[in-house]
Amino acid sequence: MSKNNAYKSGFATLIGRPNVGKSTLMNRLIGQKIAITSNKPQTTRNRIQTVLTLPEGQIVFLDTPGIHKAKNKLGDYMVNVAERTFEEVDVALWLVEPTTFIGAGERHIIERLKKIKTPVILVINKTDTVKREDVLKCIDTYRKEMDFQEIVPLSALRGDNTDTLVQCILKYLPYGPAFYDEDTITDQPMRQIVAELIREKALRLLSEEIPHGIAVCIESMKDRGKVWDIEATIICERESHKGIVIGKGGSMLKQIGSKARPEIEDLLERKVNLQLWVKVKKDWRDSDFLLKNFGYNPQDMDLRS
Numbered sequence: 001m002s003k004n005n006a007y008k009s010g011f012a013t014l015i016g017r018p019n020v021g022k023s024t025l026m027n028r029l030i031g032q033k034i035a036i037t038s039n040k041p042q043t044t045r046n047r048i049q050t051v052l053t054l055p056e057g058q059i060v061f062l063d064t065p066g067i068h069k070a071k072n073k074l075g076d077y078m079v080n081v082a083e084r085t086f087e088e089v090d091v092a093l094w095l096v097e098p099t100t101f102i103g104a105g106e107r108h109i110i111e112r113l114k115k116i117k118t119p120v121i122l123v124i125n126k127t128d129t130v131k132r133e134d135v136l137k138c139i140d141t142y143r144k145e146m147d148f149q150e151i152v153p154l155s156a157l158r159g160d161n162t163d164t165l166v167q168c169i170l171k172y173l174p175y176g177p178a179f180y181d182e183d184t185i186t187d188q189p190m191r192q193i194v195a196e197l198i199r200e201k202a203l204r205l206l207s208e209e210i211p212h213g214i215a216v217c218i219e220s221m222k223d224r225g226k227v228w229d230i231e232a233t234i235i236c237e238r239e240s241h242k243g244i245v246i247g248k249g250g251s252m253l254k255q256i257g258s259k260a261r262p263e264i265e266d267l268l269e270r271k272v273n274l275q276l277w278v279k280v281k282k283d284w285r286d287s288d289f290l291l292k293n294f295g296y297n298p299q300d301m302d303l304r305s
Contacts, residue, residue: 008057010090010173025156
């Protein structure tokens, strides 16, 4: 078989409960930070598409929002995005934590996975947090629930055993040409990545003070040669939240900007002049119009278009 005929390419989705490390794993696999991470669940809101190109094949990863019980239209959208990917990919990676307890959320995912024909690889993440015998007990527990094509224990944070996962994924991809050129890392518009980096820093710095009701809108990005001028607005749901986001004398807003700026500069490979503003859009997570305005469009779903 010639080299071209032996080349593989396809789609792999990362699914699982919120906060199991899907974004951390995807960032680790592609070797670059694209998806934001925080200690809050449901950090990823869109289906982020990233690309890993290897000599033997190309894997297009989809990092979906965590599957959870929806509480508003944004929640409905996030769950819909996650579940619709099951049937559209060549292999599904289900991330779980290394425990023998299978909760209601995991059982919901198991029932969903039993109905699909897509090969499923069980990925037991965070193996660096438990003993080896605990990982083995976890494998035994999940193996009794359904038949997985592969079970791969790993640590996304440390990068342990991630090479094994890549080789397992390639086994289930069809032969064919690459979908993207080898320099492509993500299909995300630069504005969206910048907005997500700002949102990540806001989530981390605000900790438990603000619920998940913030979005970031890039008002303008202007390239002045050696410097990018970026103006962005942080959207929150209540007036009381606005004061917290701004902080005393603008201190919190300055912190968010100073934490986000270096990563944006790394991304754009030049200096950034970042201006942040805060606006209130009451109950935006339940507004179809505002959800679409902030980039959460359930219609943009076809993988191979």
